[in-house]
Each structure stands twice: as C-alpha cells, then as structure tokens.
Amino acid sequence: MVLVILVEGTSSWVPPPPRGRASHVKDQFKLNNRKEIYRGRIVNLTVDTITTAKGIGTVREIFHHPGGAAVVPVLSNGDVLLVKQFRYPMQESLLELPAGKIDPGETPEVTASRELAEEVGYTAGILEKLVEFYTTPGFCNERLFLYVARELTPCPKSYDDDEDIEIVRYSLDQLGKLIRSGEIVDAKTIIGIQCLLLPQR
Known part of the structure; x- marks a missing residue:
C-alpha cells in the first residue's frame, strides 16, 4: 500500500501509476493537512496528517522527488561501463550506473540518454527499458526508470561542476562477483546488473 503524492512544482512530468496497479489512495487515506518543512533543489519534505480507511489518525513524513532514470551502458563485447564517484552521505566512493533525476519537461528516456552522454560520454543506438521501481x-515517492543502452557511439562528456567521476569497465561475470563480495552496494546498480544476468525468456 503506497501513498504517492507529488508536491506541485517539483516537476512538470508526472509519472503514471505502474501498469496493472490501479491507485486506490482515496479509499485508503484521507489527507487532512500538509505542512511543507523543506523545499530543496532535489527533494521537498512534507509532514502529512492523514486518516486511514479504518478511521485512525496518523502522520507521515514524505520526501517528494521528481523521479530518476539510470542506464546500463553495454559495449559491443558485452562489457558494462560504471562510474565511480564519492557519495557524501555515505562518506565513501561507490560503483554505480550512470543516473540522474528527471528534469522538468523530460521523459525518463530523455533523462537516461542525457546521463549516458554526460557521465560516460556515449550515445545509444538502442535504448531499452528494463524495469521501473520505487527506491524507498x-x-x-521517488520512482526510478532503468534502461539498457547498446550500440554505443562516443560523444563529449559534460560533468556537473561538483562531480568527480571515474569511468570503469567490467565484464558481467566480474560485476556478479563484485555484487557478491559487497564491493557494489548501490541498489539501482545491483538491480540493473541482475536484470542483465537473468536468463532471457
């Protein structure tokens, strides 16, 4: 049971409910009051006072996020490109897929293509959606859209000023071992690699 609420102004693109999962929020929750605690560059924080379907009053703290997209760049020989960058909240460098938030006016596909070009310097001849999921x-309410990119062509990179990114290259077998050894701990990256490792039906 998921309460999904977007704060007005966080993004001009509103993600639809996942296929096959009709929203019954009105039957489950009544929003009595919303107090915005923080409005930031990436997330907004609200405290919602709600009443459940059983008539129980409670409070939910919600981070509102415009959504994001990540991409698995696959080279012609099957190797995968990752980025290694320092993540301040974790206070360590992590191996990750190229990814970023969906900017106003963008679709997830556009975001994935933009991040692929900006972070690893490639455009994709084929961009295929793998899966979408809620991160936390x-x-x-962040929803992340995950793609695989093939038929890659080099293009200029364009990092943000506060990014320090190292591009690394691994085979799928190496990536599986890095996940099992605990060297890859980023959730979206684990999901993306596992999608490629799953038997194709």
Missing part, C-alpha cells in the same frame, strides 16, 4: 517507498 516507506518515506519517499
């Missing part, structure tokens, strides 16, 4: 549904 207990307190945040």
Whole structure:
C-alpha cells in the first residue's frame, strides 16, 4: 500500500501509476493537512496528517522527488561501463550506473540518454527499458526508470561542476562477483546488473 503524492512544482512530468496497479489512495487515506518543512533543489519534505480507511489518525513524513532514470551502458563485447564517484552521505566512493533525476519537461528516456552522454560520454543506438521501481517507498515517492543502452557511439562528456567521476569497465561475470563480495552496494546498480544476468525468456 503506497501513498504517492507529488508536491506541485517539483516537476512538470508526472509519472503514471505502474501498469496493472490501479491507485486506490482515496479509499485508503484521507489527507487532512500538509505542512511543507523543506523545499530543496532535489527533494521537498512534507509532514502529512492523514486518516486511514479504518478511521485512525496518523502522520507521515514524505520526501517528494521528481523521479530518476539510470542506464546500463553495454559495449559491443558485452562489457558494462560504471562510474565511480564519492557519495557524501555515505562518506565513501561507490560503483554505480550512470543516473540522474528527471528534469522538468523530460521523459525518463530523455533523462537516461542525457546521463549516458554526460557521465560516460556515449550515445545509444538502442535504448531499452528494463524495469521501473520505487527506491524507498516507506518515506519517499521517488520512482526510478532503468534502461539498457547498446550500440554505443562516443560523444563529449559534460560533468556537473561538483562531480568527480571515474569511468570503469567490467565484464558481467566480474560485476556478479563484485555484487557478491559487497564491493557494489548501490541498489539501482545491483538491480540493473541482475536484470542483465537473468536468463532471457
């Protein structure tokens, strides 16, 4: 049971409900009051006072996020490109897929293509959606769209000023071992690699 609420102004693109999952929020929750605690560059934080379908009053703290997209760049020989960058909240460098938030006016496909070019310097001849998922549904409404990129062509990179990115290259077998050894701990990256490792039906 997921309460998904977007704060007005966070993004001009509103993600639809996942296929096959009709929203019954009105039957489950009544929003009595919303207090915005923080409005930031990436997320907004609200405290919602709600009443459940059983008539129980409670409070939910919700981070509102415009959504994001990540991409698995696959080279012609099957190797995968990752980025290694320092993540301040974790205080360590992580191996990750290229990814970023969906900017106003963008679709997830456009975001994935933009991040592929900006972070690893490639455009994709084929961009195929793998899966979409909620990253932390207990307190945040971020939905992440995951793609695989093939038939790559080099293009200029364009990092943000505060980014320090190293591009690394691994085979799928190496990536599986890095996940099992705990060297890859980023959730979207684990999901993307596992999607490629799953038997194709």
